[in-house]
Amino acid sequence: MAKTGMYVGLDIGTTSVKVVVSEYVENQMNIIGVGNAKSEGINRGIIVDIEKTVQAIQRAVRQAEEKAGIQIRSVSVGVPANLLEVENCQGMIAVNNDSKEITDEDVRNVASAALVRSVPPERQIVTILPQEFTVDGFEGIKDPRGMIGVRLEMFGLVFTGPKTIIHNIRKCVEKAGLTINEMVITPLALTETILSDGERDFGTIVIDIGGGQTTTAVMHDKQLKFTHVNQEGGEYVTKDISTVLNTSFNNAEALKINYGDAYPERTSASEEFPVDVIGKSEPVKVDERYLAEIIEARMEQIFGKSKEVLDEIDALSLPGGVVLTGGAASLPGVVDLAQEIFETNVKLYVPNHMGLRNPVFTNVISIVDYSANLNEVYQLAKSAVTGEKVAPQARQEAAVSKEIHYEDTSVEEEEYHDEPEQPAGESVKDRVKDFFSNIFD
Structure with a gap:
């Protein structure tokens, strides 16, 4: 269940870095601040320049702070699916309490037992996700704390990723002056957040078409079963247009x-527009149909690669079909083209939050919503990975501060001003309207 308080999500994407500040009131998510800065130092979803990435994070954080009127101290950051591996895990311990009542420490210990495995030196455990517990043979228990038992078992999923990617993300966030509350597997957050309960149960495919890469994820039996990353995205469509029409990237x-x-059948060959061509003094006329054919060729290739891997695991037979999201998915005709290629029902997911009704924000909204809904049992199990024993509520309260200080900053590109002082009786929620009126300034 969603908690009460403030949570901050950070999505480090190829084309932009996005930050969302959300306030939860009675399980209702209210977005009160957004930052969106152009990415530099990121290629195909991977950090390649730490300093430039740090600066992009700082710019996005400043925008979100200005809108929300708070100082951001810590974030939940998304981890891409590149070389992500998901494995089943199982652990069993004897309850060592004299009263045989299962405690927080027992949950940590059984999670530690489940993590006893050989991990290659180039890989790192990102997190562990408990699925269910068994107490003295009684199965299907979600939270064993307070129960009486002699033997405690845990069944779950463990997520591992490349050390380089995880280290670079952590390094950039810390150099930006923030701490990490949660490292969220982005496709896991997406499938958990944007799909209905039935879609997660019976099986659905989520395809996130970002700027630098396309991530395909399969959710079935309410578990993330499969992920695949294709190093092509919306930027490649733009590059194709630039190359074929001999015009600049912008x-x-x-x-x-x-x-x-993306669907030439929807366009007209008689509708033309001017294109500034390099080496020519006058613009050249290009028709809509020709441009659509350029776009279609790349999108067909992107969807074709996803279809190949989905056919290998027979995922396209799942009743939930395909859900598209991500910035490049908003291009007209993409859903029609995807339906033709995948030969199943396809729909576009668009966030329904004021000012953010664009698939480009789906990832960051999913990150913050997923992290806010993580329960205490998960936090206890995760502490077996991190070694931390900070109470979840204490971590959440440390995420933001009502006062903003700017003594230390390395961002020089933008001038920043504090929010005007608010009357004592005015809450964050009261100021939402004012912030959204300038959300993309």
Whole structure:
């Protein structure tokens, strides 16, 4: 269940770094601050320049702080699915309490027992996700604390990823002056957040088309069963337009946004628009159909690669079909093209939050919502990975501060001003309208 308080999500994407500050009141998520800064130092979803990434994070954080009127201290950050591995795990311990009542420490110990495994030196355990517990043979228990038992077992999932990726994410967040509350597996957050209970149970495919890569995830039996990353995304569509039409990357991006369509049948060959071509003094006329064919070719390739891996595991037979999201998924005609290629029902997921009704924000909203809904049992099990024993509520309360201080900053590109002082009786929630009016300034 969602907690009460404030949570901050951070999504480090190829084209932009996004930060969302959300306040939970009676299990209702209210977004009160958003930051969106152009990414530099990230290629195909992977950090390649730490300093530039740090600066992008700081810019996005500053924007979110200004909108929300708080100082951000810690974040839940998304971890991409690159080379992600999901394995089943199982642990068993004897309850060592004299009263045989299962405690927090027993949950930590059984999670530690489940983590006894050989991990290659280049990989690292990101987190562990308890599925169920068994007490003295009684199965299907979600929270064993307070129960009486002699033998405690835990069944769960353990997520491992490349040490390099995890280290670089942690390094950038820390250099930006923040601490990490939670490292969230992005496709796990997506499938848990944007799918209905039935879609998670019976099986659904989520395809996240970002700027630098496309992530395919399969959820079935309410578990993340499979992930695949294709190092192609919306930027490759733009590069194709730039190359074929011999125009600059910025012009190509504008053409994609203003005139682009991924389904040529929806376009007209008689509708033309001017294109500034390198080496020519006058713009060249290009028709909508030709531009759509360029876009279609790349999107067909992206979807084709996803279809190949999905066919190998027979995932396209799942009743939930395909859910598309991500910035590049908002391009007109993408859903029609995907339906034709996957030959199953396809729909586009768009966030339903004021000012953020664009698939480009799906990841960061999912990260913050997923982390806010993590229960105490998960936190106890995760402490077996991190070694921390901080109470979940204490970590959440440390995420933000009502006062903003700017003594130390390395961001020089933008001038920043504190929010005007608010009347004592005015809450964060009262100021939401004012913040959203300038959310993308």
